[in-house]
Amino acid sequence: MTTELVGSHIETLKPYVPGKPIEELERELGIDDIIKLASNENPLGPSPKAIEAIEALLSGLHYYPDGAAHDMVRAASSFHNLTPAEVITGNGSDEILTIAVRTFCDYGKDSAVISKHSFAAYGIRCQSHNLDIRWIPTDEGLKYDLGAMAEAIDETTKIAFIANPNNPTGTYVRAKELRRFLREIPDHVVVLVDEAYHQYVEADDYASALSMRDIHERLIVTRTLSKCYGLAGVRVGYGVSTPEMIDRMNRVREPFNCNSIAQVALPAALGDREFVERSVAVNRRGRAVLEAGLEELAEFGVDWIPSQTNFLLVKMPVAGRKIYDELLKRGVIVRPMDGYGLPDWLRISLAEEEKMKRCLRELREVLQLVTTEVAQ
Numbered sequence: 001m002t003t004e005l006v007g008s009h010i011e012t013l014k015p016y017v018p019g020k021p022i023e024e025l026e027r028e029l030g031i032d033d034i035i036k037l038a039s040n041e042n043p044l045g046p047s048p049k050a051i052e053a054i055e056a057l058l059s060g061l062h063y064y065p066d067g068a069a070h071d072m073v074r075a076a077s078s079f080h081n082l083t084p085a086e087v088i089t090g091n092g093s094d095e096i097l098t099i100a101v102r103t104f105c106d107y108g109k110d111s112a113v114i115s116k117h118s119f120a121a122y123g124i125r126c127q128s129h130n131l132d133i134r135w136i137p138t139d140e141g142l143k144y145d146l147g148a149m150a151e152a153i154d155e156t157t158k159i160a161f162i163a164n165p166n167n168p169t170g171t172y173v174r175a176k177e178l179r180r181f182l183r184e185i186p187d188h189v190v191v192l193v194d195e196a197y198h199q200y201v202e203a204d205d206y207a208s209a210l211s212m213r214d215i216h217e218r219l220i221v222t223r224t225l226s227k228c229y230g231l232a233g234v235r236v237g238y239g240v241s242t243p244e245m246i247d248r249m250n251r252v253r254e255p256f257n258c259n260s261i262a263q264v265a266l267p268a269a270l271g272d273r274e275f276v277e278r279s280v281a282v283n284r285r286g287r288a289v290l291e292a293g294l295e296e297l298a299e300f301g302v303d304w305i306p307s308q309t310n311f312l313l314v315k316m317p318v319a320g321r322k323i324y325d326e327l328l329k330r331g332v333i334v335r336p337m338d339g340y341g342l343p344d345w346l347r348i349s350l351a352e353e354e355k356m357k358r359c360l361r362e363l364r365e366v367l368q369l370v371t372t373e374v375a376q
């Protein structure tokens with residue numbers, strides 16, 4: 001008798017489905033003038049300082065990258081006034097999640113606590129490590145229920161994930177609540193606070209978990225350069241934790257996990273404050289335009305969740321996938337949310353005013369079409 005090829009945790013694993021690339025839609029439909037509002041990328045492109053650094057590097061690409069990622073680690077640590085021993089860099093912040101799970105969780109033995117409707121990578125990483133995942137429902141505003149997350153933790157729980165602000169809901173947890181959570185939970189639990197959208201936050205009662213490191217020792221804070229720095233294609237992010245935890249994660253990390261491009265891009269981008277400010281300003285304007293337009297679509301039953309990020313989670317009157325398909329035909333790529341357990345919702349990334357207006361125009365047409373179909 002042959003044995004199973006893989007365990008049931010792999011057999012039942014649903015792979016991550018990224019936003020549809022522009023080129024793919026071009027190939028499929030033979031159309032151009034496509035706008036992609038599906039992956040929360042920076043509409044302004046990459047940080048110009050990062051581009052300059054990458055261009056200067058190109059003739060040195062025959063060398064292996066620095067396995068210790070010295071310059072990146074130094075740049076990220078000095079950016080936060082930390083020591084290099086408190087920082088690990090990754091092939092996107094996604095990789096830091098993977099390293100954390102592999103480092104701190106016993107395969108097939110421990111449990112993990114994850115909020116429903118949060119970043120899909122958490123569940124995928126934990127399931128592929130055969131952990132017992134405790135999925136915690138969100139509250140009625142699709143916000144994290146930190147009280148319920150704390151209650152779900154027991155002696156088997158090795159890791160809990162908090163995206164703050166969260167993807168795909170755009171919601172955030174207040175500093176007070178996060179501090180209380182970190183105070184209440186047992187010392188043995190690693191808490192990973194993912195701050196991918198940190199730069200876009202405007203709420204006064206939000207604070208980065210970097211300011212809470214004295215409350216709970218086993219804390220990892222991750223940041224990415226994929227969003228506000230416009231470097232999603234480079235794959236660059238980092239994590240901050242105690243020297244002990246970073247040391248253990250470095251033992252698990254692949255030796256050349258950060259490529260040479262990432263290694264020059266990170267120091268340059270972190271120094272590009274002007275670009276970050278511009279990105280945040282464009283985002284703010286995009287959000288105002290999209291929200292005002294969605295208000296005008298309320299007659300169709302459209303609604304949305306207030307966001308602290310570079311996207312809006314928008315409720316549709318019919319299945320979000322239907323609207324998504326119709327928008328694709330019109331050259332607008334958004335993100336359907338059925339895979340996140342939110343079948344009536346779409347996630348729309350924020351961008352420049354013109355792109356938001358085009359998206360709203362097409363959305364109105366699609367809503368008119370589908371609501372007439374339903375009425376017939």
Ligand SMILES: Cc1ncc(COP(=O)(O)O)c(C=O)c1O
Nearest residue numbers: 092093094119167196224226237
């Ligand atoms: C909450 C959250 N964390 C992490 C990531 C991934 O970031 P990176 O591109 O650095 O892997 C994303 C990407 O969408 C995200 O939404």
